[in-house]
Amino acid sequence: MRVMGVDPGLTRCGLSVIESGKGRNVTALDVDVVRTPADQPLHRRLLIISDTVEYWMDTHRPDVVAIERVFSNQNANTAMGTGQAGGVIALAAARRDIDVHFHTPSEVKAAVTGNGRADKAQVTTMVTKILALQQKPTPADAADALALAICHCWRAPMIARMAAAEAMAAEQRRKYQATLKATAKAKAKVAR
Amino acid sequence: MRVMGVDPGLTRCGLSVIESGKGRNVTALDVDVVRTPADQPLHRRLLIISDTVEYWMDTHRPDVVAIERVFSNQNANTAMGTGQAGGVIALAAARRDIDVHFHTPSEVKAAVTGNGRADKAQVTTMVTKILALQQKPTPADAADALALAICHCWRAPMIARMAAAEAMAAEQRRKYQATLKATAKAKAKVAR
Numbered sequence: 001m002r003v004m005g006v007d008p009g010l011t012r013c014g015l016s017v018i019e020s021g022k023g024r025n026v027t028a029l030d031v032d033v034v035r036t037p038a039d040q041p042l043h044r045r046l047l048i049i050s051d052t053v054e055y056w057m058d059t060h061r062p063d064v065v066a067i068e069r070v071f072s073n074q075n076a077n078t079a080m081g082t083g084q085a086g087g088v089i090a091l092a093a094a095r096r097d098i099d100v101h102f103h104t105p106s107e108v109k110a111a112v113t114g115n116g117r118a119d120k121a122q123v124t125t126m127v128t129k130i131l132a133l134q135q136k137p138t139p140a141d142a143a144d145a146l147a148l149a150i151c152h153c154w155r156a157p158m159i160a161r162m163a164a165a166e167a168m169a170a171e172q173r174r175k176y177q178a179t180l181k182a183t184a185k186a187k188a189k190v191a192r
Numbered sequence: 193m194r195v196m197g198v199d200p201g202l203t204r205c206g207l208s209v210i211e212s213g214k215g216r217n218v219t220a221l222d223v224d225v226v227r228t229p230a231d232q233p234l235h236r237r238l239l240i241i242s243d244t245v246e247y248w249m250d251t252h253r254p255d256v257v258a259i260e261r262v263f264s265n266q267n268a269n270t271a272m273g274t275g276q277a278g279g280v281i282a283l284a285a286a287r288r289d290i291d292v293h294f295h296t297p298s299e300v301k302a303a304v305t306g307n308g309r310a311d312k313a314q315v316t317t318m319v320t321k322i323l324a325l326q327q328k329p330t331p332a333d334a335a336d337a338l339a340l341a342i343c344h345c346w347r348a349p350m351i352a353r354m355a356a357a358e359a360m361a362a363e364q365r366r367k368y369q370a371t372l373k374a375t376a377k378a379k380a381k382v383a384r
Contacts, residue, residue, distance in 0.1 A: 041292065042282055042292065042294070043282040043283065043285055043286035043292040044286055046279055046282050046283045046286060047283060047286035047287065050283050069272075070272070079271070079272070079275070080261075080262070080271070080275045080278075081275075082275075083271070083272045083273075083274075083275025083276050083278075083279065084275050084276065084278055084279025084282065085279060086272075086275075086276055086279070087238055087275065087276025087277060087278070087279035087280045088279045088280060088283050090234055090235035090238050090276065091235065091238045091239060091242050091280050091283070093235055094235035094236055094238060094239035095239065100233065100234065100235040102234070
C-alpha cells in the first residue's frame with residue numbers, strides 16, 4: 001500500500017510518500033516541505049499548496065492520503081489556516097478518488113514512539129530509525145509527514161477491521177428492527 | 193461590481209451573488225444553500241461544495257468572492273469544518289484569478305444592521321429590506337451569504353482606500369529609510 005502523509009499548514013506543509021510491505025515494513029519514497037510566502041493573500045497560498053499536492057498525487061499515485069487532524073488547541077488563526085490547507089488537500093484527493101484518513105497528533109505519536117505525548121525530537125528519532133534513513137529529516141514538518149504515513153500504514157488493518165465490524169453491527173441492527181416491526185404487526189393482527 | 197458571498201460550512205453552505213450599482217444600490221442575482229450529507233466522508237463533502245461553488249463562479253463570473261472569516265468561538269470540530277470548506281472555496285476563486293476577501297461576522301452585522309451584535313432575525317430583516325426581496329431568505333445561511341455580499345459591496349471602497357494608503361505609507365517608509373542611509377553614509381565620510 002502506498003500512503004501519502006500530510007502535515008497541513010499554510011507557512012510550512014510537510015509531504016511524504018511511504019510504501020508499506022509485509023508486517024510493519026515501511027519504505028520512504030519521498031519527503032519534502034512546501035512553503036508559501038506569508039505576504040501573499042490566503043487564496044494564493046492555498047493555490048500553491050494545492051498545485052504542489054496535486055503534482056505529488058499525480059506523480060506518486062498514493063492509495064491513501066493520511067492528514068493530520070488538528071484541534072483548536074493552537075492559536076485560532078493558525079488552526080484556521082491549518083484547516084483551510086487540510087481542506088484543499090482532502091479535496092485534491094477526492095478529485096482523484098483517493099481515500100482520505102485523518103489521524104490526531106497523539107495517534108501519530110503513539111503509533112511511532114509508543115507514547116502519545118512524545119516530543120518532536122523523539123518522533124524524529126523514531127521516524128529515522130523505522131525508515132532506516134541516513135540522516136534525520138528536517139524540518140519537523142517533514143518528520144511529522146513521515147510519521148503520519150507510518151501511522152496510517154500500521155493502523156490501516158485495525159481501521160479496516162473497525163469499519164467491517166461497524167458495517168456488521170449496522171446490518172444486525174437493521175435485521176433486529178425488521179424483526180421487531182414484524183412481531184408488532186403480528187401482535188396487532190391477533191389483538192384485532 | 194459583482195460580488196459572490198459565501199457563508200462556509202460543511203452541513204449547510206450559503207451562496208449568494210449580488211450586483212452593486214451607484215452608491216449603496218445593490219441587487220440580488222442569486223441565492224442558495226448547498227447541503228452535504230453528514231454520513232459522507234469529509235473529502236467527499238468538500239468535493240460536493242467545491243463542484244457547486246465552481247459551477248456558481250463559472251456561471252455568474254463574480255469580480256470578488258467575500259467569505260465569512262470564522263474564529264474558534266464555535267465548537268472545535270465545527271470550526272475545523274468551516275475552515276476546510278472556506279479553504280476549498282478560496283482555492284476555487286484563486287484558480288479563476290478572482291479576488292477573495294474575508295469579513296468577520298461582526299463586520300457583516302455592523303454593515304447590514306448598524307449593530308455588530310445583531311441577531312440572525314435582525315440580519316434577515318435588514319437583508320430583505322436592503323435587497324427589496326418579496327420574502328425573507330431562508331435558511332439563515334442564505335441570508336448570511338447575502339449579508340456578506342452586501343457587506344463587501346459597501347466596504348469595498350474603504351478597503352481600496354486602505355490598501356492605497358498602506359501602499360503609500362510603505363513607499364514613504366522606503367524613501368525615508370533610503371534618506372537615513374544616505375545621511376549616515378555622508379556623516380561617516382565626513383568623520384573619516
